[in-house]
Amino acid sequence: MLSIVLLIGSALALGEYSDALREERKKLEQHKHELLQDLERAKDEYMKSKSSKYAALAIKSLKEKEIRQYNRILRELKGEKNVIRGFNSRSEIEEEIGEDADIIALLRWTGRIDSKTISPFLKSFRELAEDDSKAVVLWIDTGGGSASASRELTEALYNLREKKPVVVFSGGRILSGGYHVSSNANKIVVDPLAEVAYIGVISLHYNKEKYYEKKGIRMRFWKIGPHKDMFYDHRGLSDEERKMREESVKRNYDSFVWYVARGRGMEEEEVRKYSEAVKYLGFEALDYGLVDKLGTLEDAIELAVELSEAKNPAILYLKAGGSVGKKEKEEELIEDEGIYYLPYPEIRRWR
Amino acid sequence: MRGASLLAMTMLLCLILYNSYEIVEVMDTKRDISIIREEIRGIDSEISNYTRMKEDEMEEVKLLLSEINESIKEAKSLREEILSLRDGKIKEVEKGKIAILRIDEDITPEKVTEYIKSLREMRFDNSKAVVLWIDSWGASSNSDVFLGDYIMELRAWKPVVVYSGGGIWGGGYNAAIYSDRVIVNEHASVGWLGPLLRHIDYSEYWKKEGIEVTVFKAGKHKDMFWATRPLDSEEEEMYYNWLMADELYISTNLLDRRGIDLNRARELESGEFWSSEEALDLGLIDELGGLNRAIEVAAELAKVKEPEPIFIRPGEWIKEPEED
Numbered sequence: 001m002l003s004i005v006l007l008i009g010s011a012l013a014l015g016e017y018s019d020a021l022r023e024e025r026k027k028l029e030q031h032k033h034e035l036l037q038d039l040e041r042a043k044d045e046y047m048k049s050k051s052s053k054y055a056a057l058a059i060k061s062l063k064e065k066e067i068r069q070y071n072r073i074l075r076e077l078k079g080e081k082n083v084i085r086g087f088n089s090r091s092e093i094e095e096e097i098g099e100d101a102d103i104i105a106l107l108r109w110t111g112r113i114d115s116k117t118i119s120p121f122l123k124s125f126r127e128l129a130e131d132d133s134k135a136v137v138l139w140i141d142t143g144g145g146s147a148s149a150s151r152e153l154t155e156a157l158y159n160l161r162e163k164k165p166v167v168v169f170s171g172g173r174i175l176s177g178g179y180h181v182s183s184n185a186n187k188i189v190v191d192p193l194a195e196v197a198y199i200g201v202i203s204l205h206y207n208k209e210k211y212y213e214k215k216g217i218r219m220r221f222w223k224i225g226p227h228k229d230m231f232y233d234h235r236g237l238s239d240e241e242r243k244m245r246e247e248s249v250k251r252n253y254d255s256f257v258w259y260v261a262r263g264r265g266m267e268e269e270e271v272r273k274y275s276e277a278v279k280y281l282g283f284e285a286l287d288y289g290l291v292d293k294l295g296t297l298e299d300a301i302e303l304a305v306e307l308s309e310a311k312n313p314a315i316l317y318l319k320a321g322g323s324v325g326k327k328e329k330e331e332e333l334i335e336d337e338g339i340y341y342l343p344y345p346e347i348r349r350w351r
Numbered sequence: 352m353r354g355a356s357l358l359a360m361t362m363l364l365c366l367i368l369y370n371s372y373e374i375v376e377v378m379d380t381k382r383d384i385s386i387i388r389e390e391i392r393g394i395d396s397e398i399s400n401y402t403r404m405k406e407d408e409m410e411e412v413k414l415l416l417s418e419i420n421e422s423i424k425e426a427k428s429l430r431e432e433i434l435s436l437r438d439g440k441i442k443e444v445e446k447g448k449i450a451i452l453r454i455d456e457d458i459t460p461e462k463v464t465e466y467i468k469s470l471r472e473m474r475f476d477n478s479k480a481v482v483l484w485i486d487s488w489g490a491s492s493n494s495d496v497f498l499g500d501y502i503m504e505l506r507a508w509k510p511v512v513v514y515s516g517g518g519i520w521g522g523g524y525n526a527a528i529y530s531d532r533v534i535v536n537e538h539a540s541v542g543w544l545g546p547l548l549r550h551i552d553y554s555e556y557w558k559k560e561g562i563e564v565t566v567f568k569a570g571k572h573k574d575m576f577w578a579t580r581p582l583d584s585e586e587e588e589m590y591y592n593w594l595m596a597d598e599l600y601i602s603t604n605l606l607d608r609r610g611i612d613l614n615r616a617r618e619l620e621s622g623e624f625w626s627s628e629e630a631l632d633l634g635l636i637d638e639l640g641g642l643n644r645a646i647e648v649a650a651e652l653a654k655v656k657e658p659e660p661i662f663i664r665p666g667e668w669i670k671e672p673e674e675d
Binding site for chain 2: 001003004007008010011014015017018021022024025028029031032035036038039042043045046047048049050051052053054055056057058059060062063064066067069070071073074076077078083085086092108110111139141171172173191193194195198199200201202203204205206207208209210211213214236237242245246248249250252253275276277278279281296297298317
């Protein structure tokens with residue numbers, strides 16, 4: 001009997017104790033839950049503070065560029081430094097600057113790199129290599145394009161660079177294929193907030209088999225080779241075809257890295273560090289050795305003058321397909337109206 | 352009797368069982384509690400770690416911001432020197448050409464090359480001052496900075512007045528304030544300041560439509576702009592980095608060129624837009640008026656009594672050089 005009473009007593013006490021403990025556990029779990037939310041907030045705030053630092057570094061670099069610009073302008077205003085003027089034709093240069101003017105060709109280029117858009121530039125690069133220009137400034141703004149077109153253009157640019165200094169300038173973007181090409185110039189000058197690199201290769205396959213079925217669209221192919229229709233969107237890819245595509249992307253990627261390494265005089269291993277398709281802003285790219293200088297177009301022109309040791313420089317504005325050439329060639333300047341812009345992924349920053 | 356002892360035995364057994372159950376439960380709960388306490392200690396230290404790291408970063412940010420402030424001061428004094436040199440060279444004339452360059456819609460890298468060619472060469476053409484007639488709702492790919500730089504290049508040689516009849520928004524505004532004066536029509540609007548980035552992810556839509564997309568890529572982030580998937584945490588951070596850089600550019604630009612305090616400037620980056628009258632009150636623009644007023648102001652700054660306005664096409668300038 002006594003043992004029963006004792007047991008009841010202990011059961012009651014234990015029950016109470018156990019309830020209290022459970023209550024404590026519940027409270028602690030609640031506390032942990034709140035702390036986890038705090039942790040998320042702390043992580044988020046840390047991330048934001050890192051971004052604030054990134055922003056501050058970017059703007060510091062931008063303001064330093066501005067101070068360099070103002071100092072140069074002051075030297076120009078005080079007559080301590082010559083201003084390099086630009087012209088639309090060679091005859092204007094001869095008239096204004098003189099027959100002995102050292103012509104710096106300024107070729108502007110915006111838009112996508114593909115086999116159609118590069119044609120006039122291939123012509124320009126070939127001709128500029130042989131003509132009277134002392135140096136070439138390429139003013140580029142591109143988000144990239146096709147791998148094969150980028151390679152063609154890079155080779156043409158590299159040949160040009162063997163003959164005379166080539167300086168690339170970008171105030172906006174030299175991304176992907178644009179960087180592929182730019183990396184093979186002698187020097188790259190960009191704005192501290194310009195976008196650089198985005199080194200990588202991508203290829204997509206859309207399989208709309210089910211979609212066509214739903215819409216009642218039937219497609220028939222007449223083919224002999226089993227893979228001839230692999231780039232169409234009416235079916236999925238076989239393992240063999242996947243492998244082909246994967247290998248092609250890998251080959252293009254390796255060659256991309258190789259071209260950048262050759263152009264920049266970097267080790268491939270070094271290039272690979274920055275080849276995870278990250279879009280760097282100019283100030284970062286300078287730290288990583290992906291560009292040579294931060295500045296405006298004027299800095300690129302100045303660098304071209306310096307590299308070519310031009311004594312009496314004048315700029316000749318060229319359009320796609322143009323070159324400095326001989327006088328009679330001027331009429332051949334091709335307007336870049338034929339260049340069209342394909343729909344391209346959301347890559348631009350809007351302000 | 353037997354019944355009573357059986358009952359007692361059963362009760363005893365039940366109580367023993369119950370007690371042992373409770374003992375186990377108590378031990379379990381105690382163990383749980385100590386685990387949770389341990390976890391809480393872990394989380395606590397993680398939080399304080401992140402907080403400390405954040406404070407370290409913010410300390411650096413503070414330092415960088417004060418360096419930026421110093422740079423702005425230095426840039427300002429250099430700019431003043433440039434402008435006083437320019438003004439010292441301006442001679443009063445009876446007649447003079449005022450070039451008008453129209454900058455319309457969004458300022459893209461494709462268009463900006465033409466504008467910059469004009470701004471660059473107008474430094475030495477036959478115009479006495481330049482009116483940039485801007486109606487723009489934004490700039491992409493850093494074009495506003497680039498355009499602004501060349502407005503300043505030109506401004507070192509001759510006065511540059513910005514006029515807007517329709518509106519100057521976003522990047523159009525960022526670039527406009529690099530000029531000597533910003534004059535906006537009474538009926539126009541100003542604003543939509545602030546950075547904007549967009550990421551699209553079509554993956555769910557494609558799934559719904561029965562479209563399968565296979566991505567072949569080299570370079571970890573290569574597909575981040577291709578709408579095939581949501582962003583990963585590294586990419587989220589990249590977007591945030593760009594956003595903050597753009598935000599700070601805009602606010603420091605307002606501080607530098609309009610003398611608006613940094614915190615106030617950040618408030619103005621709200622994406623709101625204002626009537627030109629409100630914009631004048633906010634200190635965002637200099638004057639209300641039409642194109643004629645802008646030409647008049649440009650002529651005043653260039654000390655030209657009878658201005659001759661000339662329209663310039665993008666990429667062009669007045670060919671004859673300035674007579675001296």
